[in-house]
Amino acid sequence: LGTVCRACEERGLVELAKRGQVDWDRLHLIGVECTSEEAQICRCSHPRPTHAPTVVDAPPSAPEGGPSEDSAGVLPEAVEDRLEFWRYWSERCIKCYGCVYACPQCFCPACALESPLWVERGRVPPPFPAFHLIKAIHMAGRCTSCRECELVCPAEIPLTLLYRMVGRDVEDLFGYGTGASLEAVPPLLLALEEGARA
């Protein structure tokens, strides 16, 4: 199966392969480099596909490690202000589940966000911060910042920023770069084996 993909989508396919959702050996990836402008819009520091045997470059292609992925300039400094920041965005949520439907990494047949056990039915906006944090935590070691969630969100909630911060923690705490290598085991899969990794 030939698949055209950006670097983030390529990393996403790596994560899907690790979870048995795609057969990596049957994929033929055609990578597409993003331009500097595109990388800047996405605040992406890894705009170049690394696994695809065929890569279409986009001169002038974006430099690796270029624009910052961090939250500086978007997220307030103080913790209380950050809480307010996320509360403000959460209250705009119309609970359309677009972020779940659009997410290539959301493949669970039974979604926690659609279970009345976790999310009260008929309540809009959804409970803060549980609703968005459930999704964010499930994105640990999965989200590759393709921004599909952000682009479909009618409330324009900066979801990718939230998932990126989880991804940053996963990298800092477990040394796991999401989608970076086919061999590394995602920390959430490892956690099932107690004591496998200190």
Added chain:
Amino acid sequence: MRYQSVLTICPFCGVGCGIHLQVMDGAAIGVLPARSHPVSEGRLCAKGWNAHAFLHRPDRLTRPLARENGELKETSWGQALDIVADRLDKIRAGTGSDTIGVLSSAKCTNEENYLLQKLARGALGTNNIDHCARL
């Protein structure tokens, strides 16, 4: 296996968001938002994301039914319209036009909704007309 992505309009409300219906072997299996659409710009609400869900439901009404001796029976459009016209006529003659109410639908076009209010006000003689498109 034949897959098609059909660009169309969400049938639910008056906004008219652009959707791509995902069609597999003639059956609508999903919805994707249309990013090129000037109104919705690739965004949808919960109803839009599920706009395909009612299409193939087995309990969906596809033919007119008339109640006969308390039981719903399939009938022709001509007969169904005759029954409705006859009953509306009787109600109007009995208790008056203001005892009739008309409910329109967000699934209709503007033009169809206009025609229905014309029918309500002009033919039935009532101002009791409403719809679910006032979201």
